[in-house]
Amino acid sequence: MAYSQDIRNVFAAQIAEIKTAGLFKEERVICAPQSSEIEVEFPIGSAKKKVINMCANNYLGLSSHPDVVEAARKGLDHRGYGMSSVRFICGTQDIHKELEEKLTEFLGTEDTILFPSCFDANAGVFEAVLTEEDVMIADRLVHASIVDGMRLAKAQQDTYKHSDMAHLEQKLQLHQNKRIRLIITDGSFSMDGDLAKLDKIVELAEKYNAMVFIDESHTSGFIGKTGRGTHEHCGVMGRIDIITTTLGKALGGASGGCVSGRKEIVEMCRQRGRPYLFSNTVAPVVVEGALKVLDLISKSTERRD
Structure with a gap:
């Protein structure tokens, strides 16, 4: 089946539903090694900023040891x-x-x-x-x-x-x-x-x-x-x-x-x-x-x- 406009619209509608439900996931681009303090670009295309990292699974801090x-x-x-x-x-x-x-x-x-x-x-x-x-x-x-x-x-x-x-x-x-x-x-x-x-x-x-x-x-x-x-x-x-x-x-x-x-x-x-x-x-x-x-x-x- 060709990837027709109708098929494209099906997926676009599903993505829109995800956004409406507040479940749309966006990546946070890290511009440094994984650590307790990182430099992040979020949303993508915005200026980089330094933040405290409280969401990684790097529980012992060994990923950059x-x-x-x-x-x-x-x-x-x-x-x-x-x-x-x-x-x-x-x-x-x-x-x-x-x-x-x-x-x-x-x-x-x-x-x-x-x-x-x-x-x-x-x-x-x-x-x-x-x-x-x-x-x-x-x-x-x-x-x-x-x-x-x-x-x-x-x-x-x-x-x-x-x-x-x-x-x-x-x-x-x-x-x-x-x-x-x-x-x-x-x-x-x-x-x-x-x-x-x-x-x-x-x-x-x-x-x-x-x-x-x-x-x-x-x-x-x-x-x-x-x-x-x-x-x-x-x-x-x-x-x-x-x-x-x-x-x-x-x-x-x-x-x-x-x-x-x-x-x-x-x-x-x-x-x-x-x-x-x-x-x-x-x-x-x-x-x-x-x-x-x-x-x-x-x-x-x-x-x-």
Whole structure:
């Protein structure tokens, strides 16, 4: 079909509706490194102005840390700009395996697999490990990437009221006939900022023989006694089956994500995780920067204390 004026008008009308609803998004162009104080051009075309930055996910201020930048620069010099391949063909360097091992140690799990982003990790994990015989029971306020990932899976979908443990228990009772019952939650809910009642969730999971999935993107690096995340904060490290998180927030702020957890589940992601199988690997420069970030936050909690 030709892109006719009628088709153009359809999209123009939809954009107008977005504007009328007050939901139209405009980019703020930053003309400096990510920091607590930045130079911004907004609206686009206006004069640049210096402002205090209170809206980035650079929670520990590591995205422009000199040691992280230097590690990334060395990675560029020694490992190249990109891999031009998916992981399982010729896109895995030794530093990718090293980062996966470091993340496994940091998160207190059995194994880890890198993805291009945490959105990709959440988009790929459910489809890779669940079937029609299983059910996903998610908090109603989970992140959009989890919602999309659930849509791609063949397992039955269900939800429970936000942080309502009585409602979650009802759903677990309802689905006792399923092969796998997977409880799905954020660690910190991105729109509201509250933490999941992860200790209570784990208690219910163990009572009803369910598995637990948690997205720690907004908590990895600074929540918990040593910054391991909500599972450390709630005292349930080692009792979570699947953790996803990102390198794009506190852990350096560049790109990349991961699935970490039970070794068999991680292996299923290697074999069947479509975003992993059909996307380029995380760039070496990002991997080297992330390794330095983990080194810094593992040695000291100064930036979060």
